Amino acid sequence: MDRKYMMPLSPMGIIITLIVVLSTMVSRVPLHGDDPRPNIIVVFIDDLGWSDLGCFGNRQANTPAIDRLASEGIAFEQFYVNSPICSPSRVAITTGQYPQRWRITSYLDASQVNRRRGLANWLDPGAPTLARALQRQGYATGHFGKWHMGGQRDVDAAPPISQYGFDVSITNFEGMGPKFLPLTLAPGWEKPRKIWQDAERLGGPHEWSMRSQITTDFMSAAIDFIKASRAADHPFYVNLWPDDVHGPWFPTLEHWRQGVPGLYLSVLQEMDTQLRVLFDLIREDDYLRENTFIVLCSDNGPDPKTFDPATKPLRGCKATLYENGIRSPLIVWGPGFVSPEKQGTRDAKTVVAAFDLVPSLLRLAGIDASTEAPFDGEDMLDALLGHRSIKRSDPLCFSRPPDFKNFGNEKNLPDLAIRKDKWKLLCDDNGGRPQLYDLHADPGETRNVVDQNTELSRVLIDEVLHWKASLQPPVVTNDQPTRSSATNE
Numbered sequence: 001m002d003r004k005y006m007m008p009l010s011p012m013g014i015i016i017t018l019i020v021v022l023s024t025m026v027s028r029v030p031l032h033g034d035d036p037r038p039n040i041i042v043v044f045i046d047d048l049g050w051s052d053l054g055c056f057g058n059r060q061a062n063t064p065a066i067d068r069l070a071s072e073g074i075a076f077e078q079f080y081v082n083s084p085i086c087s088p089s090r091v092a093i094t095t096g097q098y099p100q101r102w103r104i105t106s107y108l109d110a111s112q113v114n115r116r117r118g119l120a121n122w123l124d125p126g127a128p129t130l131a132r133a134l135q136r137q138g139y140a141t142g143h144f145g146k147w148h149m150g151g152q153r154d155v156d157a158a159p160p161i162s163q164y165g166f167d168v169s170i171t172n173f174e175g176m177g178p179k180f181l182p183l184t185l186a187p188g189w190e191k192p193r194k195i196w197q198d199a200e201r202l203g204g205p206h207e208w209s210m211r212s213q214i215t216t217d218f219m220s221a222a223i224d225f226i227k228a229s230r231a232a233d234h235p236f237y238v239n240l241w242p243d244d245v246h247g248p249w250f251p252t253l254e255h256w257r258q259g260v261p262g263l264y265l266s267v268l269q270e271m272d273t274q275l276r277v278l279f280d281l282i283r284e285d286d287y288l289r290e291n292t293f294i295v296l297c298s299d300n301g302p303d304p305k306t307f308d309p310a311t312k313p314l315r316g317c318k319a320t321l322y323e324n325g326i327r328s329p330l331i332v333w334g335p336g337f338v339s340p341e342k343q344g345t346r347d348a349k350t351v352v353a354a355f356d357l358v359p360s361l362l363r364l365a366g367i368d369a370s371t372e373a374p375f376d377g378e379d380m381l382d383a384l385l386g387h388r389s390i391k392r393s394d395p396l397c398f399s400r401p402p403d404f405k406n407f408g409n410e411k412n413l414p415d416l417a418i419r420k421d422k423w424k425l426l427c428d429d430n431g432g433r434p435q436l437y438d439l440h441a442d443p444g445e446t447r448n449v450v451d452q453n454t455e456l457s458r459v460l461i462d463e464v465l466h467w468k469a470s471l472q473p474p475v476v477t478n479d480q481p482t483r484s485s486a487t488n489e
C-alpha cells in the first residue's frame, strides 16, 4: 500500500453526514419495528464487464468479496443496463426511464461538445428519481461516488446533487459539490500527481486522495452515513458508485503490473478487497443483515483496452450495442428478503434491466410506483427476490451513443438494438443493415440469422424504429448555459 502518500481522511464525510442527516431526519417518519422499510444499497461499478467478476467466469482476477455476495444472494446473467456508456446508463438507473427522454444519449462532456451531439448539459432535476421517492418516504438518502449526470468540464452551473433527492453527497470530478479527487502514482515517480484538478471549480469541499484508495474513501463516507442513519432510527438508501474500474488504472505500487490489462485486473482486485469492508459491516450486524438489500452491477461494458476479445464470451465493448456493451453482471443480496431456497443460485433466464430497479425497489420500500412516475422500467421485484420468474411485458430497446460509430475493434456500428425474448436485433437508424441473433443459441452474436427470419426481423425493426420515434424529449425551455458561457455573453 502507498499509505505514506495517503491524505489523512479528514472528517469531511462525517461532518456532512451528521449535520445533514440529523438535521433533516427529525421531521421524517421514524422506523417502526412492525413496519421495517428495508435499507437499500446500490453498488454501481464503472466500466466492469459482464464476465469480469470471478463469479461470472473471470479466471484472470479474483473477486472473492463480490463472489461471496453472489454465493449468498442471486446472480442474474441476463441483466442489461439501458445504455453502453456512463451518463445515460446512470440516468436510467436513477429515473427508471429511458435516458433518451432526457436528451442524455452519451457521456456528458464540455458544453460545446454536448451541444454538438444534441445532449443536455445535465439531467433535468424535474426528472423522477428513486432517491427523491425514498426520501419522501422517510429514508435517509446518500450518494457516494461518481455522478456524471451534470457538473463536468466547463459545465459548472449544474444543479447540486441534493436537488435529485439526496440528503448527502460526495462525488468525484464529474459532479457538483463535495468531492474526492484522485492522486496518481506510478513506479519511478517521485511523488503523486493530480489529475482532473479543474474539477475543483465544481464545488467543494474537496480532498485529494490516492486513486487506489478512493473507493475506500467513498465507502468510508457511506459507512459513516449508514451509522448516522441508524442512530437517527431511519432507513437508508445509499448509492456507492465507485470510480473503479474505469481508467486510468493506478493500482497500488504493491500490485503494479506492466501495461493494461494487467493494471486493470489489479484495480479490479483492489476494488473488491476494499468493498469487503462494507459487505462485512452489513453481514455481521444482525439488524443490518436482515434489513438491508444490496444490488451490485456495472454501468456499462468494459473498456476495449482492458481485455483480449478472444477471451470473452460476449461480443463488443463499452459504447457498442453488442452484448458486452450493455449486458452487466447483477447480484442481489439480502438474507431477509431473498427467497431462502434461491439464495446462492443463478438466474440465467430472467431478462431484467437497470431501469426496472426503480419501480422494483420502490415496491420493496412499500411505495406504489404507479403513483410516482410513468416509468419505462418494469416491476421485476418478485424475480429479483427469487419468488417467481417473470417474463417482461415490453422488449428492451437501445440506441448507440451518437459519437461512437466506430470504437475498439468494431467499425460502422449499428445505431439501434432491441432485445425481445431470446432474440436480439441490431440495425441502423433507418432500419438498414439488420443483424439478428438468437441469444440462447448464440450469446456471442456470431451468426446473423436475418435471412432465415425475415418476417421476425421486419417486426423487430418496426418495433425499435417506433420506439425511437416515440421518445420525445421534454420541451427545452433554456439551453442550460454554463456559468462560464453565461458570463462571457
Ligand SMILES: [Ca+2]
Pocket: 046, 047, 085, 086, 246, 299, 300
Ligand atoms: Ca462507465
